[in-house]
Amino acid sequence: MEERFPTNYSVLLAGPPGVGKFEYLLARIREDLRLGEKVAFVTLDMSPTEIRTRAKALHVDLSAHEGKSLVFVDCYSATSSDRPEPPTGKKTFLVSSFSNLEGISMAMSKAGQELGTPVRIYFYTISTLFLHNSPQAIAKFFQIVTSRSKTNLGFILYAVHEGVHEPLTMNLLRSLVDGVIEMRFTDSMEREMRIHHMRGYTVDAAWRRFSQLPEAVVNL
Amino acid sequence: MMPAAARAPTERAKTGIAILDQRLQGGFPRGCTLLLFSDKPTEKRIFGENFAVQGARSGERSLYVDFFRAPQLARGELKRFGPVDASKLIIVDATSSQLLLPSPEKYHIDDISNLDTIREAIIAAMRAEKPERIVIDSMEFLMDRFPKEDVLRLWRELIEAAHATGAIICFLFINWTLAEQDLVQIRSMVEFVVEFQSSLRGGIVRNSMRLSQMGADGVKTNWIPYAFKDLIGLTVYFPRILVTGPFNAGKSTIVRALSEKSVSIDRMGTTVAFDYGNVNVTGIEAEIFGTPGQERFEFIFKIFAREVSGVLLVIDATRPEELPRAKQMLDLVGPRIPYVVLANKSDLPGALAAMDIHRRMDLPEDVPVIATVATEDRGVRDALLILAEMIIGVR
Numbered sequence: 100m101e102e103r104f105p106t107n108y109s110v111l112l113a114g115p116p117g118v119g120k121f122e123y124l125l126a127r128i129r130e131d132l133r134l135g136e137k138v139a140f141v142t143l144d145m146s147p148t149e150i151r152t153r154a155k156a157l158h159v160d161l162s163a164h165e166g167k168s169l170v171f172v173d174c175y176s177a178t179s180s181d182r183p184e185p186p187t188g189k190k191t192f193l194v195s196s197f198s199n200l201e202g203i204s205m206a207m208s209k210a211g212q213e214l215g216t217p218v219r220i221y222f223y224t225i226s227t228l229f230l231h232n233s234p235q236a237i238a239k240f241f242q243i244v245t246s247r248s249k250t251n252l253g254f255i256l257y258a259v260h261e262g263v264h265e266p267l268t269m270n271l272l273r274s275l276v277d278g279v280i281e282m283r284f285t286d287s288m289e290r291e292m293r294i295h296h297m298r299g300y301t302v303d304a305a306w307r308r309f310s311q312l313p314e315a316v317v318n319l
Numbered sequence: 320m321m322p323a324a325a326r327a328p329t330e331r332a333k334t335g336i337a338i339l340d341q342r343l344q345g346g347f348p349r350g351c352t353l354l355l356f357s358d359k360p361t362e363k364r365i366f367g368e369n370f371a372v373q374g375a376r377s378g379e380r381s382l383y384v385d386f387f388r389a390p391q392l393a394r395g396e397l398k399r400f401g402p403v404d405a406s407k408l409i410i411v412d413a414t415s416s417q418l419l420l421p422s423p424e425k426y427h428i429d430d431i432s433n434l435d436t437i438r439e440a441i442i443a444a445m446r447a448e449k450p451e452r453i454v455i456d457s458m459e460f461l462m463d464r465f466p467k468e469d470v471l472r473l474w475r476e477l478i479e480a481a482h483a484t485g486a487i488i489c490f491l492f493i494n495w496t497l498a499e500q501d502l503v504q505i506r507s508m509v510e511f512v513v514e515f516q517s518s519l520r521g522g523i524v525r526n527s528m529r530l531s532q533m534g535a536d537g538v539k540t541n542w543i544p545y546a547f548k549d550l551i552g553l554t555v556y557f558p559r560i561l562v563t564g565p566f567n568a569g570k571s572t573i574v575r576a577l578s579e580k581s582v583s584i585d586r587m588g589t590t591v592a593f594d595y596g597n598v599n600v601t602g603i604e605a606e607i608f609g610t611p612g613q614e615r616f617e618f619i620f621k622i623f624a625r626e627v628s629g630v631l632l633v634i635d636a637t638r639p640e641e642l643p644r645a646k647q648m649l650d651l652v653g654p655r656i657p658y659v660v661l662a663n664k665s666d667l668p669g670a671l672a673a674m675d676i677h678r679r680m681d682l683p684e685d686v687p688v689i690a691t692v693a694t695e696d697r698g699v700r701d702a703l704l705i706l707a708e709m710i711i712g713v714r
Contacts (some may be wrong), residue, residue, distance in 0.1 A: 177392055178418060195388035196414065198460055201493050202387065203358035208519050216522040233463045236495035243359055251519040 106217050109245045110256045111272055114282030119290055120258045124221050128233050129159045137214040141172040143227040165189045172206045197231040200240040217253030226260040234268050332487050337602035338555055352478050352509040353489040361515035362526050367454045367491050369553040372400045375407035379451035382440055384411040386460035390424045401550035409456040411444050434465050438473050440478050449484050457491035467560035494635035532597035541712030557628040559606040563648050565641040566612035571662040572693035573633055574609040578688035600700050605705050626653055628712045642680050657709040659702050665690035
C-alpha cells in the first residue's frame with residue numbers, strides 16, 4: 100500500500116503501554132508537516148508542553164508549525180492539578196474535562212475550522228476516556244467523531260492501550276474504524292508492528308520489527 | 320408561585336435574542352423548565368451560558384451548576400460575554416472536589432459519587448440564593464454515572480425545587496445512551512425544548528437551534544442559525560441571504576443600505592460579479608450577497624443560490640415589463656426558500672402599488688411585497704426583518 104494514510108479515513112493504533120505508540124504518532128506528524136499537511140493533536144494524556152519537550156528530544160520541532168499548521172486540542176491541562184497552562188501565544192483548544200465528550204468533539208471541529216480542512220487528527224489516547232465515562236457513551240462518541248472526522252475534517256488516528264480494556268470494547272473500537280495497526284513486544288522485548296487491515300487496501304499483515312525515533316522511522 | 324415583585328425586574332425572562340423574545344411575548348415565562356437537547360455534539364453550552372449571563376445583566380441572579388469545568392475556567396470563559404457582575408452569577412462548583420482541590424466558590428459539591436450529596440448541594444444553593452435562573456450543565460454527566468431511574472428522580476426534584484421559588488430551570492443534555500422512550504419521558508417533564516445542531520460545512524462550524532413549546536398550540540420555530548459574538552453573546556446569524564432581481568432594480572443600493580460594510584464588484588456602475596455586505600440589524604447578523612441582474616451572469620447566480628437562507632427579490636416598481644423576468648429568477652433559487660419582494664423606487668411617478676405587484680406576479684398569499692426606496696433607506700430594514708421572521712418560522 101502507499102506510504103501515507105488516505106484522507107477521509109480512520110485508523111486505530113493498538114499496543115501495550117510503552118511500546119512506542121506516541122513515537123509513532125510523532126513520526127507520522129513530522130511527515131505530515133513536512134508535506135505541508137495540517138495537523139490537530141488531541142491530547143488526553145500529556146500537556147502540550149510535555150509533548151513539545153518530548154518531540155524536541157526526538158528531533159521533531161513542533162513549535163515551528165504551531166498556530167500555522169499544527170494546533171493542540173488540550174483535554175489534559177484543565178483537569179491537571181496545576182490548572183490550565185499559561186498562554187504561550189499559541190492557539191490551543193482547551194477542553195474542560197475528560198467527561199465533557201461533547202466539548203472534545205466540538206473542540207476538534209473548531210481546530211479543523213481554525214486550520215482549514217483537510218486536517219489530520221491524532222488522538223492520544225482514547226483509553227483515558229474510559230476512566231471517566233461509560234463504555235456506551237464512549238462508543239457513541241467514538242462513532243460520531245470518527246464519522247465527522249472522515250466526512251468533514253479529513254483523517255483521524257486514535258491510539259489505544261492494549262491490555263487495559265475488555266475484549267468486547269476493543270473489538271467494538273476496531274469495528275468502527277477503517278484500519279487497524281497493532282504493536283507488540285516480543286518475548287525478548289523487541290518491538291514489532293503490523294498492519295492488521297486497511298479497508299480498501301491489500302496489506303501484508305506480517306509482524307515487523309521497528310526501532311524508535313530518531314534513528315529510524317518505520318514506514319507503513 | 321411567582322417570586323416576590325422586587326426580585327423579578329420583568330414579567331418574563333429575556334433570552335437576549337430579540338427575535339425569539341418577541342415570539343415568546345417578552346421571554347420565557349417564570350417558573351418554567353427548559354431542556355437544551357441534542358443527539359450529537361453541538362455548541363448548546365453557549366445558549367445555557369447566554370441565558371445565565373442575560374439574567375445577571377438584567378439584574379436577576381443566575382445559578383450555574385457546572386459538572387465539567389473548574390470554576391476558575393468557567394468564570395474565565397464567561398468573560399467572553401463581556402462585563403457581568405460576578406455576584407449575580409453564582410457557580411455551584413462540582414469539579415474542584417473531583418480534582419481534590421479546595422473550591423474557591425461559596426457553593427460546591429464535595430462528593431461527586433453520591434447523588435444525595437449532589438441533590439443537597441444544588442437545592443441548598445437554590446434555597447439560599449433564590450436565583451431567577453438556574454442552569455444545570457449537564458445532565459449527561461449524571462446520566463453516565465448513576466442509575467437512570469435515580470437520575471430521573473433527581474431531575475424531577477430539581478424541577479420541583481425550582482418551581483417552588485419561581486425560578487426558570489434549564490437543563491443541558493446530550494443523549495449518549497438513552498432509548499427513545501426515555502427521551503419521551505424527559506421531554507414530558509419540561510415546558511420548552513430547544514434542540515441543537517452543529518455541522519461542519521466547507522470547514523466552517525455552523526450552529527442552529529429550534530425551539531418548541533410542549534403542548535398542541537405552543538410556540539414552534541424552524542431551525543434558527545446562530546453564532547457567538549464576543550462581548551455580546553448569542554446572535555441569530557444567517558450565513559447567506561441573497562439579494563436578487565432584474566437589471567438595474569437597485570440591488571447594490573439595497574445591499575449598501577443594509578450593510579455596515581459592503582463591497583461591490585462592478586463595471587461602469589453595474590454589478591458584474593456580486594455585491595457583498597455584512598448586516599447587523601436589531602440582533603440579527605447576516606451575510607448578504609447581491610447577484611448581478613443580467614442574464615449572462617446567471618452562472619454566478621447559481622453558485623450563490625446554494626445553501627441560501629432566504630431571498631430579497633428586488634424589482635423596479637416603475638417597470639412592470641420586468642416582472643416575468645423577476646419571477647423566473649425565483650425559480651433559480653428553488654422551492655421552499657422563503658422570500659420577500661421589494662418594490663423598489665416606489666417613490667417615482669408611475670410606480671406600481673405593492674398590491675398590484677403581488678397580483679401581477681401571481682404570488683402566493685403569504686409572500687409579502689414591501690414598498691422600498693433604497694436610495695433613502697426606506698422599507699429596506701423592514702423587509703429584512705420580515706424575511707428573518709419567515710426563515711425562522713416566527714411570522
